[in-house]
Amino acid sequence: MRIAVIDSRAKIVRGAEALDVAEASRGRFGPDALSLYEQWDAFSSWASSADLGPGVPFDPEACQSPVPAPRQIFGIGLNYRAHQIESGLPAPVEPLVFAKFVSSVAGPTGDLVLFTEEVDWEVEAAVVMGREARFVTESDAWSYVAGVTAAQDYSARDVQMRPAGTPQFSLGKSFPGYTRLGPVLVTPDEFDDPDDIALSCSVNGVLVQSSSTADLIFSVSQLIAYVSGILPLLPGDVILTGTPSGVALGMKPPKYLRPGDQIVSTVGDQVQRHTAVANQRI
């Protein structure tokens, strides 16, 4: 099953058609997407058994984040070996977890404002929780996941690396629009192997990142077990699982985004397209 949010309403996507969840369920579920994740077991069993009827054609460009307002967003740093090496930072011995704040969430298309001179790309697979998870074992972890969505963890490296010596990643990755999610949430059963999802990023038509979640240092299951051992993961919470090598930071010299750059990111068959634009505030 695939879930999208269009016009701020949760939809079930089937091919080129979208079905409004609140209308189809006569108000039992939706239209707020977060409410689906809070009732994920009941919603998915309804969705798989109900006679949903036809949807209506939709414009993929109209898709917003499939989780418009998650209560918690976790980023994972240095979770692919080659990216850890290019970053010049030591290899993590346990997951390196940081927060991305909810005001940074935006959809899979549109402009990306360059708030600093050192904005970088990070394509990632993100998992969205479908049940509250606390002290979850690795073997059970995937059963707590509603689905996977494409993500871009845009990062202002200059702010991310402050203060020198003890960098705090969260603010540099939380400018408005720097957490791009969507276009759809794909349930784990739709993947041949949910632990082997291809992801890529190209900038101005040049492929810069290409990998698979099979190369993660800490797998999705390990991340959920680790984080849920510290705090409860709530329905709708998002974990961005880390980015592979090929970011601007790793280039010599770094080639950060400039106005007009076109960033195309893929996770599985999902595609995000962003255009970098100058910050108009000054």
Ligand code: ZN
């Ligand atoms: Zn990241």
